[in-house]
Amino acid sequence: MRKLTYFIATTVDGFIGAPDGDGDFFYSHLDAEFVEHLKAEYPETIAAQGRAQLGIADAPPKRFDAVLMGRATYEPGLKAGMTSPYGHLPEQYVVSRSLTTPPDPQVRLISGDLPARVRELKARDGLGIWLCGGADLATQLIDEIDEFVVKTYPVFAGTGMPMSRAGFGVRPLELTGVTTLGGGQIVSTYRRRR
Structure with missing residues (x-):
């Protein structure tokens, strides 16, 4: 069974x-x-344009073979002409109530009962599913997220868009890995305790 991983950048x-x-x-x-x-660790999470610039355009997926993003996360790339930002992945999903037809044949739209649809995707064979963003999507899927990979950047914002708007609820996690990098970034991995 595939797992849904919320792989996200955050401030301190x-x-x-x-x-x-x-x-x-x-x-x-x-x-x-x-x-x-x-x-080295997450090459499939780099969008197509960045992959080409970094010389990893042909790097195979390592952890994820599907990406799930909200329309607001998808929109900036779409406005810049990137209709298939993660075309190197076999599955790209955009959750939207406003889009009625996919802007690209490689992109599939999801609407309706999102948790049920994600459970269907998780039941398929393959690598993991990357929950790309954003906060509203993480809120809707909080009970379906199996793993959190949190890239903490050395910056304090004071306010902004939270990781989720799920409301208070104690959701136990188990720390499974920490990588500290020279620029002050910390990549922490947590598994959901069920």
Whole structure:
């Protein structure tokens, strides 16, 4: 059975974007060591344009063969002409109530009972499913998330878009790995205790 992994960038105080959702400020905190770590451990999470620039366009998926993102996460790339940002993955899903036809043949749309659809995807054979974002999607799928990979950047935002809006609830996690990088980034992996 596949697992759903929320692989997300966050500030030290737990925000994944500015109040309007923009996360571009994270790019100013990328350094060579961090990029090399992503290339080596999570190459499939780098969008097609970045993969080409980094010389890993043909790198096979290592952990995920599917990506699930909300329309708001998908929209900036779409506006820039990237209709299939993760075309190197066999499955790309965009959750949307407003899109009625996929902007690209490689992108599949999901609407309706999202948790039930994700359970169907998890029941398939394959690598994992990467929950790319954002906060609203993580809120809807909080009970389906099996693993959290949190890339904490050395920045304090004060306010912004939280990792989730699921509301208070104690959801036990088990720390399964920590990688500290020279630029101050910390990649922490947690498994959901069921």
